[in-house]
Amino acid sequence: MRIGLIGLGEVGRCLAEGLLLAGIRVDGIDAALNAQASTSLAARGLTIQPTMGHWIRELDAVMVCVNGGAANDVNRQLATHLKAGQVVFDLTTASPQQKRHSAELVEARGAAFLDVAIMGSIAMKGFATSMLVAGDVQQSESACVLRVLQDSGMTLRSMASSSVGDAICLKLIRSVYTKGAEALAVKCIVTAEHFGVRDLLYEVLADLDDIPIKRFMNTLVRTHVLHAERRMKEVGEAQQLLTEAGVSTQLLDSVKEVFAETLSIEQCWEGDELPSIEQAIAQLGQATKPHGTVEQ
Incomplete structure (x- = not known):
């Protein structure tokens, strides 16, 4: 060869x-x-x-x-x-x-x-x-x-x-997740260090170690359609904390934009019953269609 x-x-x-x-x-x-x-x-x-x-x-x-x-x-x-x-x-x-x-x-x-x-x-x-x-x-x-x-x-x-x-295509989509996680890790670690709670941060995130990635991501997406409004407010509170620590909040501005996109579409779910991942994706897809897209 x-x-x-x-x-x-x-x-x-x-x-x-x-x-x-x-x-x-x-x-x-x-x-x-x-x-x-x-x-x-x-x-x-x-x-x-x-x-x-x-x-x-x-x-x-x-x-x-x-x-x-x-x-x-x-x-x-x-x-x-x-x-x-x-x-x-x-x-x-x-x-x-x-x-x-x-x-x-x-x-x-x-x-x-x-x-x-x-x-x-x-x-x-x-x-x-x-x-x-x-x-x-x-x-x-x-x-x-x-x-x-x-x-x-x-x-x-x-x-x-x-x-x-x-x-x-899969690599680049993977990069959305991994590079996004990298950016979030930077903000979390720097802010936690400022407040002297970095070691405790690892502890409060340790529960994520036991969740398979497929289950973790699907759960985030399924619950997102129900709790976008509340979670967006929490992002705003997190921004205030970063500001206090002297850390840029530009990354969280983009995070809030994702939640705002979800809130801009007609809500299909009421109560506490979770949609399936397929149903959640179908609903969220309405918020991510390019401008000018016309439904057939």
Whole structure:
């Protein structure tokens, strides 16, 4: 098996080292790679290529590890060197639409295109970081390369009956949650430290450790449609506390906006009976339709 890496930043270098340790031949290219990094990777067995060229046709698969903004241009250039039967793994953070465009370029050459989303921290888990793979994962060449990569130690989870763009879509939605949680953690920790209650904060949040994420999120959404008004007032009270601590309340302004959107739609639920998650989503969807959307 011979794998090519386009982009040798943190992700590309991590993959190169893991694949080489597994005994896989690896070629790599990165115009921004400095001499020290190039020498180090070459010493580990990586073949450094100066430019894209005929050598790409000798590969079984190519992994594109550039930034999302450069993905289409790189895939366009890469496609000119591909041949039928090769497999391209796009590990970039390009949007679903951009990935589908890249897939068209690659597939026009007879190669397969797989959308890969890195679902964890390369810095923490390295070569074994979980990755989600979407596209025609059951196509013979794709399935063969995936098996080899999994045997080498990569944690690749194939999405059955998926399309290009599905993996990165899930990653970006996940980022809404994780990056939002990160921002909230910053505000909570800084404010708790100001009032001298940081250690106690961990204790009062400890009950969340025992709740599976699916149940936790669904419960928040189901109860949200019933208690949005009361909870929005609580957010306002929390803003006053942050102000007292000298912490910006801009993040909570956005949180209040979400509650206000819910209160702007006609309320369908009365009493204390919770809606199902499907019913809650249907109601909340009325508040998130783009401006100008017309019901059919």
